[in-house]
Amino acid sequence: MSDSGDDSRQGNVQSGQGSGQPQGQPAGTQQGQPSAGQPAPGQAPPVQQDSITDKVKDPVVQEFTKGVSALYAIAGVGLGLLVVVYGFVGSPAILSGAQADAASEVSELGAYYAQQNVNSLAQSVVQLLPIIAVVAAVLVGLYAARTIDADEQTSYVGAGVASFAGSVLMVVLGGYLAGSQVSSLQDAAEEAQTAIGNMNQPPEVVQQVSVFAGAEEYSVQLVDLVINSVAVGVVAAVVAVVTAYAYRNFLAGAA
Structure with missing residues (x-):
């Protein structure tokens, strides 16, 4: 009986050694090998990538956005x-001979030409603001790629967010101020037409004033202005991000 018990215990030991599986360890898992989801011994855990929201909240991006937005707003x-x-002191610098002579004799006609000049300037400013914002986005992208001392994604997010916010501010503030000075030429045209009615003025002057005598009032469409500014901001953001990417990947190494 003693020999039989010893043989049985010896067989169990040999069976355990042959399987190479320590007690308490699941089958199929080798000792010293990491389980799923765990880094191998001596290997650093994977780095968690920040989301775009985290990048936007980055203090570096926020400070960059504040500075760029301020410059856009100032412009x-x-x-x-x-x-x-111009609405207070602006007068047209270019007039034909007949217009200049008529304006010098009839003050109402001079006021009409002055308001016409202000309206033209305001319209030009409103139309130029989106173009200036997009062109400035190229400079913002370059500046972000060169000065934001962080990873590439942070510089891209900074360039895009700053260009978007700055463009919206530029178009809304500049467009509203410029548009607020635009007024109908109706009142000025009627006054000028009345003043020159009994005077011997060239036909082209009388006809030009008469065209605006029935004009309607103008007003700034603030909602449309804001919608337009957002569209400009999206385009400017794309331009800034692409510019930053092009500099970091194609120009930085060649410098």
């Missing part, structure tokens, strides 16, 4: 104030 307000100043 927009400056162009808008240019139209405001």
